[in-house]
Amino acid sequence: MAVELIKERKAVAMTGNQAIAEAMRQINYDVVAAYPISPQTELMGFFAEYLANGLVDTEFVTVESEHSAMSAVIGAAAAGARAMTATAAQGLLYMYENLPIASNWRLPITMVLVNRALSAPLNIHCDHGDAMTARDSGWIQLFTENSQEAYHSLIAAVKIAEKALLPAIVNMEGYIVSHTIGNVNLLTDAEVREFIGESDWRTNVPHPLLDTDNPVTYGATALPDYYTELKYAQHVATFEAKKYVKEVLEEFNQLAGTDYKIIEPYKLEDADFAIVVMGSSAGVARTAADQLREQGIKAGVLKIRLFRPFPYEEVAEALKHLKAVAVLDRHDSANGLASPLFQDIATTLYHLPERPMLHDFIYGLGGREVTVEDMLRAFNRLINLYTGRETRDRYVEYLQVRE
Amino acid sequence: MAKRKKFVNIPVLTHLAEESHEWPYENPLAPGHRMCPGCSIPPIVNMALLEYGKDVVTGSNTGCLEVTTGVFPYTAWTVPWIHVAFENNAAVLSGAEAAYRAFKKKGKIDKEIHFVSISGDGGTYDIGFQALSGAAERNHNMLYICYNNEGYQNTGYQRSSATPIGAFTKTTPVGSKIVGKEEKRKDLTLIMAAHEIPYTAQANPFNYKDFTRKIRKSKDVKGFKFINVLQSCTLSWRTKPEDAFRVLKLATESLYWPLYEVIEGKFWRINVKPSKPKPIEDYIAMQPRWRHVLKMPEILDKIKEEIYTKWDFLLRMEKLSKELAEDLGFTLDEIFEMSWDEYQEKVKPKLKEKTYLS
Numbered sequence A: 001m002a003v004e005l006i007k008e009r010k011a012v013a014m015t016g017n018q019a020i021a022e023a024m025r026q027i028n029y030d031v032v033a034a035y036p037i038s039p040q041t042e043l044m045g046f047f048a049e050y051l052a053n054g055l056v057d058t059e060f061v062t063v064e065s066e067h068s069a070m071s072a073v074i075g076a077a078a079a080g081a082r083a084m085t086a087t088a089a090q091g092l093l094y095m096y097e098n099l100p101i102a103s104n105w106r107l108p109i110t111m112v113l114v115n116r117a118l119s120a121p122l123n124i125h126c127d128h129g130d131a132m133t134a135r136d137s138g139w140i141q142l143f144t145e146n147s148q149e150a151y152h153s154l155i156a157a158v159k160i161a162e163k164a165l166l167p168a169i170v171n172m173e174g175y176i177v178s179h180t181i182g183n184v185n186l187l188t189d190a191e192v193r194e195f196i197g198e199s200d201w202r203t204n205v206p207h208p209l210l211d212t213d214n215p216v217t218y219g220a221t222a223l224p225d226y227y228t229e230l231k232y233a234q235h236v237a238t239f240e241a242k243k244y245v246k247e248v249l250e251e252f253n254q255l256a257g258t259d260y261k262i263i264e265p266y267k268l269e270d271a272d273f274a275i276v277v278m279g280s281s282a283g284v285a286r287t288a289a290d291q292l293r294e295q296g297i298k299a300g301v302l303k304i305r306l307f308r309p310f311p312y313e314e315v316a317e318a319l320k321h322l323k324a325v326a327v328l329d330r331h332d333s334a335n336g337l338a339s340p341l342f343q344d345i346a347t348t349l350y351h352l353p354e355r356p357m358l359h360d361f362i363y364g365l366g367g368r369e370v371t372v373e374d375m376l377r378a379f380n381r382l383i384n385l386y387t388g389r390e391t392r393d394r395y396v397e398y399l400q401v402r403e
Numbered sequence B: 001m002a003k004r005k006k007f008v009n010i011p012v013l014t015h016l017a018e019e020s021h022e023w024p025y026e027n028p029l030a031p032g033h034r035m036c037p038g039c040s041i042p043p044i045v046n047m048a049l050l051e052y053g054k055d056v057v058t059g060s061n062t063g064c065l066e067v068t069t070g071v072f073p074y075t076a077w078t079v080p081w082i083h084v085a086f087e088n089n090a091a092v093l094s095g096a097e098a099a100y101r102a103f104k105k106k107g108k109i110d111k112e113i114h115f116v117s118i119s120g121d122g123g124t125y126d127i128g129f130q131a132l133s134g135a136a137e138r139n140h141n142m143l144y145i146c147y148n149n150e151g152y153q154n155t156g157y158q159r160s161s162a163t164p165i166g167a168f169t170k171t172t173p174v175g176s177k178i179v180g181k182e183e184k185r186k187d188l189t190l191i192m193a194a195h196e197i198p199y200t201a202q203a204n205p206f207n208y209k210d211f212t213r214k215i216r217k218s219k220d221v222k223g224f225k226f227i228n229v230l231q232s233c234t235l236s237w238r239t240k241p242e243d244a245f246r247v248l249k250l251a252t253e254s255l256y257w258p259l260y261e262v263i264e265g266k267f268w269r270i271n272v273k274p275s276k277p278k279p280i281e282d283y284i285a286m287q288p289r290w291r292h293v294l295k296m297p298e299i300l301d302k303i304k305e306e307i308y309t310k311w312d313f314l315l316r317m318e319k320l321s322k323e324l325a326e327d328l329g330f331t332l333d334e335i336f337e338m339s340w341d342e343y344q345e346k347v348k349p350k351l352k353e354k355t356y357l358s
């Protein structure tokens, strides 16, 4: 059995990758599949150290590709195991084929996605391009702002996935969070284990392959007579998942003394203008909002923590009274309209009788640094568009481009 | 609109015969699957799994076997079975096997469970080769059976790297400039033997005693096992359904599909040595997909060269293996017939001595 390493809560300075490895050690997964890709590589290296020193009893499957990493955790989860893997960018795309299978089968897998820009051009730094390709995969997706939140989110995600019976991605921004040292308050090993509960192959999934007395078939063909019903079942489950995310975050808050919600509004009650953002840039946006408030402009920020299933009711409630909202997308869908987060926000607000004006900014691509000045520029452009001082010929603009 | 019913949202299937859940079933693959008449996949699956018994987790890549045995809400599988995609069953089962090991070492599961993948040549030789090679190198305790019908049958018969020279497929038609497939078969059995996995074999369901013995051997051996089984396809080989086993019989009698087995890439044993091999022409003549080459001496010559040089190679490997076995104080047959534990105890130490201490 794994040794109790952390008996008392403590604060430790660690990078995001170290914090995730620490959570993995405390969770003590049954199966972890690993394949290197920057900026995720290091995380599995830290975990391998724990393994090599007998601190976990995980079966570590060092696969020959990400396609096999996802295949192996699907096989492990269907067998009845608590299983996880981690990847980034090209790795996610390489395993992609398997993602919608894991979600349709309702397998409670967890995956850490250390966000990295997609090729081409090749770039190992952060944007959300990888996560956005998985937005329609049926996986739950949480975004995190720093290593503390990433650490907490992975622990919570294990329970969320098992309650909702859906696989879950925890996004952690490459380098910005994965390789940056921050203060992380660690829970004790015992607290984590009690929170997620003992792993049992009989109960982790409803129909484990290892139950050879009750043989089951995973992966049958469903023709036009049944495909729709099996998709509808998943559709319902995805809607219901939000409830479980809320429940588990609430339980987690009680344990850790945190205040995690599926969305995080900042000074929105009386705001006229706001930025909607995910990940580490939320802090920069809050600083910009504060500076504007000093000038008498009522600015606020909405951080989205739960990206899938999209918390449309909560988002509508948080934004409905605003004059104008700038959505910040760390990805360009290159679809000739706007990027994914913008589309989600627009869809969410469309049904309101009165709704804020919207504008989409693409920012932070391939690790481009995001400054307070950038955020102020976004706010100013938004305000000028709203007041008619400036005009636009499209809904989406690059925030930081040299033309 | 009527209130919508909530579906049980796990796509797990009911058995054809709900009431007969007691093992042993007559066959691991229940009647009612949708394979073509004369298809030799079902006997391969049944023979193999009957040897493995009830405590087994099986799986397949996408292909004929997969698509004909599980069509929601029915299944023909009476043992646990998992199909994820076309190229990854080796990886999927390696994950399931890792899960089993995790619970086993924590004392959370008692029974002995085996893992068996049964997948087609396309999903094994080609698109799934990476996953296969990875699982073999990691030496997961599982058996991988390739049912080799020498083409992508599920998609209507396109070439795979297992398709022989000259054979017609939808992607290698017989034309005036090019006649069928131009390249010879990839020899996957040799490649797997070169992985030095514990056990590699080539088998034929016609030679069912040899085939089931190899399956039993694989059950005893710990680590990764690979068995390449030739399988006749009614639809694309265009042999008559009733001739399925006749054509398979000729495959081995003509030396087209030699039966042999390899332990750790070191000991090679040929299992069937026809005293007088049948002409390859007889084998080809039974297959409309291929028999146009009988009138093409150049192609026929290439086929013969491939078959006879391979047979010669295998004889030489066996000869070397016999010498090695004798040097260690055993006969080659003894080495193949002893249990895996005995092999570890008796043969392995001597092998070490002989190879790097002398």
Ligand SMILES: Cc1ncc(C[n+]2csc(CCOP(=O)(O)OP(=O)(O)O)c2C)c(N)n1
Pocket (backbone or CB within 6 Å): B061, B062, B063, B064, B065, B085, B086, B087, B119, B120, B121, B122, B123, B124, B149, B151, B152, B153, B154, B155, B160
């Ligand atoms: C990634 C991917 N590419 C292609 C296919 C289409 N496909 C399904 S089965 C198959 C051929 C299977 O051939 P083989 O493995 O030899 O099995 P068989 O059909 O002969 O039983 C192909 C090409 C697929 N399902 N997935």
Ligand code: SF4
Pocket (backbone or CB within 6 Å): B034, B035, B036, B038, B039, B040, B041, B064, B068, B149, B153, B154, B232, B233, B234, B235, B236
């Ligand atoms: S197409 Fe060939 S391999 Fe497929 S079921 Fe029919 S006979 Fe069997």
Ligand SMILES: [Mg+2]
Pocket (backbone or CB within 6 Å): B120, B121, B122, B147, B148, B149, B150, B151, B152, B153, B160
């Ligand atoms: Mg085939």
